[in-house]
Amino acid sequence: MNARERLIEAAASRVLISDGAFGTQIQERKLTEEDYAGDLGLKADQKGNNDILALTRPDVIADITRAYLDAGSDVVSTNTFSANRISQADYAAEDKVAAINIASGRIARELCDEYEAKDGRPRFIAGAIGPTNKTLSLSPDVEDPGFREIDFDELTAVYKEQAAALIEGGCDFILIETVFDTLNAKAGVMAVKQLEAELGREVPVMISMTLTDLSGRNLSGHTVEAFWYAVRHAKPVTIGLNCSFGADQLRPHVKVLSSLADTLIMAYPNAGLPNELGEYDEMPDTTASLVRQWAEGGQVNILGGCCGSSPAHIKAIAEAVKDLEPRKIPSPETAMRLSGLEAFVVAA
Secondary structure, X not given: OOHHHHHHHHHOOOOEEOOOOOHHHHXXXXXXXXXXXXXXXXXXXXXXXXXXXXXXXXXXXXXXXXXXXXXXXXXXXXXXXXXXXXXXXXXXXXXXXXXXXXXXXXXXXXXXXXXXXXXXXXXXXXXXXXXOOOOOOOOXXXXXXXXXXXXXXXXXXXXXXXXXXXXXXXXXXXXXXXXXXXXXXXXXXXXXXXXXXXXXXXXXXXXXXXXXXXXXXXXXXXXHHHHHHHHHHHOOOEEEEEEEEEHHHHHHHHHHHHHHOOXXXXXXXXXXOEOXXXXXXXXXXXXXXXXXXXXXXXXXXXXXXXXXXXXXXXXXXXXXXXXXXOOOOOOHHHHHHHHOOHHHHHHO
């Protein structure tokens, strides 16, 4: 079986567990500039460039990944949220993009293979691609609404470079995550489709939207429903929501998406909302009890955590949902009927 088939088979028997935040775990280690920069000889300071640690402190990334696997993760992501040419330009590290992604993929691959060999339980790797700090839908200049810092083809090329390196590193899926601009996500999908054509095989994608307000829209103004229908053609192996808010605030939006999507639902909220210092105080048991409600409602297939979450949060989530049935994927016809689009399609 290929990776898509293996994941769907695993998710049919139980709620799967993904991992939690990397940034929070890295910050706790109080790394120095020397840790980040290593001997790469880059011209700019590297402190804060979490992605480059795959090259300079691979032991740190391996330790964090191992902690999530120990906590019960079935799906781990690579520490590559900003490992693209646009984001790495802030650190004068554009020429390290391929190396960072390959190295991060290999760290995760080695550990997942090790854990799967021990107990026979499948482990999967999601190659994480963040949204960059550029948007295709909105102008950064309030006096020039038509201005864009980047165009679709350029962003597609940026995503393709990263995706190719992640696949070379051994990732099973490409995770286009924290999508605040739907058009950016479509550029990511295009990049993967181009890569598929070159490789001559499927490169399955996971797609995860982030909401910017409690009404349930992203920055480019799309609702959860609109977002799903904008990316459904990509046939993602998972669709979901991450970051945004805590589990309590995401609950109604997860429910809506669950009723629409004829694929797996993966949700990984923040550990509550940040306090006045920007820190996350929500305890693991609280997060776990909130996402358990989603699982009890048959709304999710894969659960994890985003900002502020830790291995302790993942362990608590895994324990909270271990006895619950996973969401049943609706047929395309059922999903269309529940969405209210059936009559529209028939009329058309």
